[in-house]
Amino acid sequence: xxxxxxxxxxxxxxxxxxxxxxxxxxxxxxxxxVAAGRFRGLLALSRPGQxxxxxxxxxxxxxxxxxxxxxxILRVGAALLAFTLASVIVYVVNDIGDRERDRLHPVKRHRPxxxxxxxxxxxxxxxxxxxxxxxxxxxxxxxxxxxPVGAYLLLNAAYSRALKHVPLVDAFVVSCGFVLRAVAGCAxxxxxxxxxxxxxxxxxxxxxxxxxxxxxxxxxxxxxRPALRGYSVPYLDSLILHTAVLTAITYxxxxxxxxxxxxxxDAVMLLxxxxxxxxxxRYLQLVLVSGEGGEPVRSVxxxxxxxxxxxVWGALLVGSLLAGQPPL
Numbered sequence: 001x002x003x004x005x006x007x008x009x010x011x012x013x014x015x016x017x018x019x020x021x022x023x024x025x026x027x028x029x030x031x032x033x034v035a036a037g038r039f040r041g042l043l044a045l046s047r048p049g050q051x052x053x054x055x056x057x058x059x060x061x062x063x064x065x066x067x068x069x070x071x072x073i074l075r076v077g078a079a080l081l082a083f084t085l086a087s088v089i090v091y092v093v094n095d096i097g098d099r100e101r102d103r104l105h106p107v108k109r110h111r112p113x114x115x116x117x118x119x120x121x122x123x124x125x126x127x128x129x130x131x132x133x134x135x136x137x138x139x140x141x142x143x144x145x146x147x148p149v150g151a152y153l154l155l156n157a158a159y160s161r162a163l164k165h166v167p168l169v170d171a172f173v174v175s176c177g178f179v180l181r182a183v184a185g186c187a188x189x190x191x192x193x194x195x196x197x198x199x200x201x202x203x204x205x206x207x208x209x210x211x212x213x214x215x216x217x218x219x220x221x222x223x224x225r226p227a228l229r230g231y232s233v234p235y236l237d238s239l240i241l242h243t244a245v246l247t248a249i250t251y252x253x254x255x256x257x258x259x260x261x262x263x264x265x266d267a268v269m270l271l272x273x274x275x276x277x278x279x280x281x282r283y284l285q286l287v288l289v290s291g292e293g294g295e296p297v298r299s300v301x302x303x304x305x306x307x308x309x310x311x312v313w314g315a316l317l318v319g320s321l322l323a324g325q326p327p328l
Contacts, residue, residue, distance in 0.1 A: 042112075046088045050091070093127055096113060172206070196258055200251045215293040216294060248276075
């Protein structure tokens with residue numbers, strides 16, 4: 001019986017087909033890996049861990065239970081999204097401009113652009129897309145929200161260009177950005193912003209900014225942040241303590257003069273103030289004793305004592321609401 005053989009041409013065709021299939025599979029796998037890597041890079045560039053800062057848009061206008069209706073809450077949500085997008089755009093543009101200096105920083109050198117994991121043109125395209133989305137969102141919103149967001153972007157453009165290199169001015173500009181968040185939230189909810197509370201937010205953010213600069217100065221970060229040449233550790237310690245006192249005083253003035261807590265206002269104040277002061281003093285302990293403060297959000301969210309205090313404070317506020325009292 002004659003044996004069956006496969007022609008040599010067919011063997012060559014099969015081998016070529018298998019090789020082409022393997023090459024195509026490898027190319028597809030490589031493309032998928034590159035796309036996944038860029039997605040992770042863009043996500044890291046967006047700093048989702050910092051988005052919680054935009055939540056400052058939410059609590060201030062909602063201190064008044066009268067605005068607890070669907071329409072104002074949706075407007076506040078839109079303002080929150082707008083400031084989150086604006087902050088991401090600022091992060092991306094800053095990282096593009098600072099990528100060479102970030103390579104000299106012990107922590108920031110791991111950022112996608114500084115580490116070379118993400119091409120600069122991709123980052124620019126990402127910022128452009130976000131800008132278009134933000135523009136569309138603001139176009140369908142109110143002018144009262146668009147103005148603070150626009151002011152925030154202009155302020156940060158000036159900050160990235162020059163102001164971040166000017167001692168004291170750098171911290172003041174950052175703090176003004178948080179006040180603009182609060183103003184936008186109040187505008188979205190149709191609530192008149194409280195002057196004392198806005199001053200309290202400003203001084204609190206100044207304290208956090210000075211704490212961050214103290215931590216960077218302890219790491220010998222003058223090369224990364226030239227403005228640090230205008231600071232010293234004792235000077236920053238003094239600024240931190242002064243702004244902490246100012247935060248406490250303005251918070252008390254806000255409670256006393258601008259909050260209507262009904263016949264049990266003094267009792268509600270007694271419940272709120274200890275938690276507020278404890279959180280303030282705990283942060284000072286983390287910065288001045290433990291040497292933390294480089295990432296204020298991380299310091300607050302990862303410290304168990306701060307988390308427990310915040311939960312107790314929140315429970316007291318909810319309890320005051322259930323009792324018919326406005327939260328503080």
